[in-house]
Amino acid sequence: MAKQLFEWDYSSYPGAKKYPKLFEPVQIGNLLIPNRIKYAATEDNFNDHTGFITDADVAYIRRRAEGVVGGLCFMQGVYMDEARKGQGYVGQAACWDDKYIPGLKKIADAIHAEKAVAGFQLMDCGRVGAVEVPSGHGPSTVPQRLRIFKPMYEMTKEEIKEMVQQHVDATKRGIEAGFDIIEISGIVGYHISNFISSYTNRRTDEYGGDIRGRMKAVVEIIQGVKEVCGPDIPVGIRLCAEELLDDVRGNTPEESMESYKIAEEAGADYISVTAGWQESIVPVISRDVPMGSWVHLAKRAKEHVNIPVQMAYRLFLPELPEKAITAGELDIWEICRSMIADPLMPKKVLEDRQEEIRHCVACNLCLARLFRDAPMTCYINPVCAHEHDENFFPKPVEEDDEKEIIIVGAGPAGLECAYVAAQRGHEVHVYDKREEVGGTILEASKAPYGDEELMTCINYQKTMCKKYGVEFHLGTEVTDELIQDEMPDSVVLATGPLYPEIRGTVGEGAKIVNVLDVLGGTAEVGDNVVVWGNRKPGIGCALLLANQGKKVTIVGKEKTAGFDVNPSFKWRYMIYLRQNRVMAYNDCDIEEVKEGEVIVKTYDGYRFPLKCNTVVISERGANEGLKAVVQGEGIELFVIGDALVPRNMSSAVHDGYRIGLRI
Amino acid sequence: MPVNAEKEITTLWRNLHTAQNEICKTYYRWREVALEIAGPEAKPLDVALKAAEMMGVDIGKHFLPRLNWLKGEEPFMLNLGRQLAGLWAGEGAVTTVEQGESPSEILIRCTRDPWPTAARQYGVPMEEVALTREKLFQTILVDVSVFFSVPLKIEMLKAIPRGEGEWVFRLYKDEN
Incomplete structure (x- = not known):
């Protein structure tokens, strides 16, 4: 009979009635999991640079363990070699020695304290590893496409055997630390996936060749780990269903499905389905990919294996996995970024508090920071990475x-x-x-390629304001007199930015409109448009207009367009600009606007004309309005968001949260 | 103030040519530095070929994100040829890329090149200029070949520094 670690009864919760499949037990190996929810292993860069677990990581994972309400909660993948070739992140947890066990035990205990199932992941980062050493290891010496990654060198057979043993030894340590389930990471370009892929495995010995040969090392790992785990501790593996590496001759989908079958034959107790590599040129998880786009891969996996199938990948709303599980296309809902944005997301689903969920906006800032050796943070969750610091949580005032x-x-x-x-x-x-509430996001969310998801942040905030009794005075412009009449104790200026006038000459007949009016659909725009401003608002507006068939050119002061967009998302915008034939003149300004033309001036003084019958202003400046009267009356003043310095939605949310805590 | 297009373009054009001349001169100034540090035992050609090799490997890495095998062999080869020619054109050469006799064969032609002129100013043998260019292109292809699993070769058919009037390189997939 399958073992259940903690008793959970969801029958009295409204969410369990609404989503009966999500809160139904599932058996993995000989372990019974009370529900079908899993916080997927996610790197966070919170740990000591020598691999020891920190309090920040323990607090981070405990919050997610609370969120899964009895489900699976995986700690980040650990690297397993003393030489650190498998280390892909500066703050990645290590497990190559017994000295790491006490730290790992703290994580397992934190997960158990929330009555969740503690998952331990083995992750040699392979091709995206060697973050602290000059070179990494892999099945073959294949050059890196992305220069941020280190050169790879082909492993000898002895080194492969050693790598298999490292997985086995790390598993023993994970079990000793108290983990209940083991997972092998074989995805997105990490070591295991390097062996499986025809792109990175060019070996001619028994560890290369066809898919069976390329899976040999993986089979040895699964079998070695299973032997250590015995019948009571399940072993799963994360594998790509589609590598999306056709441009470099990666595996075919058929080969990927074959790898699933081989993993099952080797003894894997479940498969976690993923898509794409870090090097793939196909977007997989960014906002421009519609939610639920990858469910067909889970379905395909279910058609090929008989063990439980799990998947994350743009399943941000509980309706999606509920439907997929009901249809027999999926067994377990994995959650990663959605629980970075809101660690209690599934708990809120269970309690039918869905409107209180702070939804991930799929910007990938969390991932971008990891590859730049920075601790993870979240675009819209200001508490992320500060879970260990009580000062980051609201405390009642006296x-x-x-x-x-x-x-x-x-x-x-x-x-x-x-x-x-x-x-x-x-x-x-x-x-x-x-x-209406929402500020400039009301218009920003009208930009194409998924920006409507930005409104989820506003909807969440609206709900929370209602919950805590915030009084709204909409349709009311705040004047000096209103401040003087009300004489509050504090004033927070969150008025958004000011849109400056063009500094150069503006001739008669020139048509100039504001970015908000264009995005909001209230401005008339000609066929040849120049958008002044090359940050995110300008790019969003340019793409909207280009989609309407207009010829759009961006002129902006920043050295690169999308300077304020994080690199893990910016590449999408650059592709969309190219596809829509939007030319961006960066490090430039508008010197003159005339009827039918603008004169652009480069940073070093060159000038050239551009055909244009409408200029859209998307450059922004700080907004100092009302500051004088508030200060003059001796009222405590705070300026936040774009009113302070025009930036992005993330800065606005983080500013607001911090001042909300301080005031 | 109205834009004087001729003036704007002329200034830009002069600055471009100055920058292109400086690329060649800077390389040969550094060659002198390297030879002085290497001492009298060092053979200038060996030093030049080593430099070409190191630069080629680095440039080859830059090529990888810009190439895509999915587009098919012919567009891939043509794109690669254009990348090599474009690199050279950026240094001030006049280059063209032509399809060869088969889809996997590309001819890169250069009819005007600032490198031999600059080399003469610094007393560099013309044969060294020819061999350095060949070595540079060959080493650029090393990582590209491995990355895409395509055995790429390039050979020099003609060279301006050899007095042949133009450079011609044959880029091809080695079927053997």
Whole structure:
């Protein structure tokens, strides 16, 4: 009979009635998991640079363990070699020696404290490893496409045997630390996937050749790990269903499915399905990929193996996995970025508090930071990476310290600040001259390629404001007189940016419109458009207009277009700009606007004309309005979001949260 | 102030040519530095070929993200030829790329090249200029060949520094 580690009864929870499949038990090997939810192993760069677990990592994982409400919670993958060739991230946990066991035990204990099943992942990063050493190891010496990764050298047969043993030894340590389930990571360009792929495995010995040969090392690992685990500890493996490496002659989908079957034959107790490599030129998980796009891969996996199939990959809403599980296309809902954005996401689903979920906006900032040796953070979750610091959580104010606060602006900065301050006990009034909350996100979310998902942040904030009793005064412009009449204890200016006028000459007949009016669909725009400003708002607007068939050129001050977009997402925009034939003149400014033409000036003084019948202003500046009257009246003042320095939605949310905590 | 297109273009054009001349001169100045440090025992040609090899490997890595085998053999070879020719054109050469006799054969032609002129100013033998260019292209192809599993070769058919009036390189897939 299958063993269940902790008792869970979901019958009284409304979410379990709404999503009966998600909260149904599932058996993996001889272990019964109370529900079908898994926090997938995710690197976070929180650990010591020698591989020891830190309190930050323990606190981070405990919060996610609480979120899975009895399901599977995996710690990040550990590297297993003393030479550190398998280490892919500076803060990656290590497991090549017994000295790491006490730290790992803290993680397992933290997961168990939340009555969740503790998962331990083995992850030699292979081709994307060797972050702290000059070169990495792999089945063959294949050059790197991305220069941020280190050169690879072909392993000898002895080294392969040693690598297999490292997996076995690390498993023993994981079990000793108290983990309940073991997972082998063989995805996205990590070591195991390097062996499996025809792109990176060019060996002619028994570890190369056809898919069976390329799987030999993997089979040896699975069998070695299974032997150590015995019947009670399941062993799973993450494998690519599609490498999306056709341009470099990677595996075919048929070969990938063959690898699934071979893994099952070798003893794997489940398969976690993934798509794409770090090197793939196909977008997989960014916002421009519609949610649920990859479910067909899980379905295909189910058709090839008889063990449970799990998958993450743009399954951000519980409706999607519920439907897939019901249809027999999936067994377990893996969650990664959605629980970075909101660690309690599945718990909120169970409690039917879905509107209180802070949804991931699929920007990939979390991943971008990992590859730049920075601790993970989240674009829209200001607490991410600070779970161990109690100062990052709202604390109630003393009764005497309760304040009356006016927040000017109902955009992401103002709303975030509002609910956090109200949660702490302040009386919060939010004013906005518009009739609707959302600020500039109302328009920004009209840009193409998935930007409508940005509104999920506003919807969350609206719910939280309502929950904590924030009072809204919409359709009300805040004036000097209003401040003087109300005389609040504090004023937070979250008014959004100012849009500057073009510094050069503007001739008669020139048509100039604002980016918000264009995105909002209220401005008339000609066929030849110049968008002034090469940051995200300008790019979003340019793509919207280009999609409408207009000839669009971007002129902006930054050295590269999309300077403010993180690199893991920026490449998508660059491709869309090229596809839509949008030319960007960077490090440039508009010197003159005339009827039918603008004169562009480069940073070093060259000037050239551009055919244009509409100029869209998307450059932004700080907004100092109301500052003088607030300071003049001696009222405590905070300026946040784009009103302080025009940046992005993330900065607005983070500013708002921090000031909400401080005020 | 109205834009004087001729003036803007002329200034840009002069600056481009100055930069292109400096590329060649800077290389030969560094060659002198390397030879002085290497001492009298070092053979200048060996030093030049080693430099070409190191530069070629580095340039080859830059080529990888820009090439795509999915587009088919002919477009792949043509794109690769254009990348090599474009690199040379950036240094001030006048280059063309032509399809060879088979889909896997490309001819890169250069009818004007600033390198031999600059080399003469620094007293560099013309044969060294020819062999260095050949070595550079050969080493660029090393990583490209391995990465895409395509055995690529390039051979020099003609060279301006050999007095043959133009450079011609044959880029091809080695079927043997």
